[in-house]
Amino acid sequence: MESRGTKREAGKIEVAEPRNKLPRPAPSLPTDPTLYSGPFPFYRRPSELGCFSLDAQRQYHGDARALRYYCPPPTNGQSPNFDLRDGYPDRYQPRDEEVQERLDHLLRWLLAHRGQIEGGPGWLAGAIVTWRGHLTKLLTTPYERQEGWQLAASRFQGTLYLSEVETPAARVQRLTRPPLLRELMYMGYKFEQYMCADKPGVSPDPSGEVNTNMAFCSVLRSRLGNHPLLFSGEVDCTDPQASSTQPPTCYVELKTSKEMHSPGQWKSFYRHKLLKWWAQSFLPGVPNVVAGFRNPEGFVCSLKTFPTMEMFEYVRNDRDGWNPSVCMNFCAAFLSFAQNTVVHDDPRLVYLFSWEPGGPVTVSEHRDAPHAFLPSWYVEAVTQDLPSPPKTPSPKD
Ligand code: GDP
Ligand code: MG
Numbered sequence: 001m002e003s004r005g006t007k008r009e010a011g012k013i014e015v016a017e018p019r020n021k022l023p024r025p026a027p028s029l030p031t032d033p034t035l036y037s038g039p040f041p042f043y044r045r046p047s048e049l050g051c052f053s054l055d056a057q058r059q060y061h062g063d064a065r066a067l068r069y070y071c072p073p074p075t076n077g078q079s080p081n082f083d084l085r086d087g088y089p090d091r092y093q094p095r096d097e098e099v100q101e102r103l104d105h106l107l108r109w110l111l112a113h114r115g116q117i118e119g120g121p122g123w124l125a126g127a128i129v130t131w132r133g134h135l136t137k138l139l140t141t142p143y144e145r146q147e148g149w150q151l152a153a154s155r156f157q158g159t160l161y162l163s164e165v166e167t168p169a170a171r172v173q174r175l176t177r178p179p180l181l182r183e184l185m186y187m188g189y190k191f192e193q194y195m196c197a198d199k200p201g202v203s204p205d206p207s208g209e210v211n212t213n214m215a216f217c218s219v220l221r222s223r224l225g226n227h228p229l230l231f232s233g234e235v236d237c238t239d240p241q242a243s244s245t246q247p248p249t250c251y252v253e254l255k256t257s258k259e260m261h262s263p264g265q266w267k268s269f270y271r272h273k274l275l276k277w278w279a280q281s282f283l284p285g286v287p288n289v290v291a292g293f294r295n296p297e298g299f300v301c302s303l304k305t306f307p308t309m310e311m312f313e314y315v316r317n318d319r320d321g322w323n324p325s326v327c328m329n330f331c332a333a334f335l336s337f338a339q340n341t342v343v344h345d346d347p348r349l350v351y352l353f354s355w356e357p358g359g360p361v362t363v364s365e366h367r368d369a370p371h372a373f374l375p376s377w378y379v380e381a382v383t384q385d386l387p388s389p390p391k392t393p394s395p396k397d
Helices: 004-014 104-116 132-143 168-175 179-195 263-282 308-314 324-341 376-384
Strands: 047-054 128-131 149-156 159-165 215-224 227-234 251-258 288-294 299-307 349-355 361-367
Touching: 047 104, 104 128, 104 215, 104 227, 104 376, 128 132, 128 324, 132 149, 132 159, 132 227, 132 263, 132 324, 149 324, 159 324, 179 251, 179 288, 215 324, 227 324, 251 263, 263 288, 263 308, 263 324, 288 308, 299 308, 324 349, 324 361
Parallel strands: 128 159, 128 227, 251 288
Antiparallel strands: 047 215, 149 159, 149 349, 215 227, 288 299, 349 361
């Protein structure tokens, strides 16, 4: 074994040049699960600060008009029989995915509410603002073997903003999405239409259009370790029958998945799909995920509720399973890495964090277009609102 002395000697050789002249290795963050298997970190129970809606034209409204109501079929011994392909493609209005919205809708909500945010003055200045979906990708990174990601980060008036950038590979995939995959995406939204009503106490109406511009988004506050978080996520529906009517505990996430027949298929489902479902719903404190299992003809014939807090049990004793502690510890490590990297407070300065499976998270620095993502309407409104410095009387006064 190497003695401490030897290590110091080796170090000495390296510091032959003045320390500050050494080329600094580009900072990076490893993602191997084994590095993050400590105890589960502190995660504050998420509380809802507010919400907003996007309508059929993708227009913002500062209210809950797009919230839908969970209305499962009666459990009278009959199985459901939802045709998920019904209405495709004639009654499908898909959102224009060429439009990069970045954090815009969330920033619009924040601009209207930042004066009234709980946590006392200065809470927001120490917080991280992002979409729930971006945090989901961070949580699953130690186990992800297929898709990389890029996150742009800027600091502005103390707050760290994180906004995803579509990777070139993801863009190619989106533009060459096979027709069957497009239909599968529709089927997920169609399931929501079978399970949700527009008003409490009425039945779902599957005869209408499926318009994926519409969204109800909850805005939540939490904290991971010492990182205060403000994030927003799209919520599928609220359960009017839930024991607690208080958001986010009344919310339900809806998912579809292939019908499974062998123990091997279930095992793979627990290892891969449940990880994504858990990460997405755990972050905002959504307690239940209701899955519709579709047969090869595209009909949902069975439903199963997966309580978010019980999902880990399916892989707890699986050597190739996932571990919530690893997910959360990695996310906390990434947030610390980002906080320590983005030191300059400048909305036009962007640090781009990039990750591809098998490698570490790396970072590059950019200024202005195309990566700057805080819109001028936001930056200007927030800048103008700063307590103005004491005025020196001008000759005209
Ligand atoms: P999710 O957890 O991945 O569903 O994402 P969020 O709940 O954090 O959604 C944040 C915002 O991004 C919402 O307005 C969603 O409608 C929107 N959004 C979600 N997924 C996608 C996507 O794949 N592409 C685009 N362009 N927007 C999305
Ligand atoms: Mg869903």
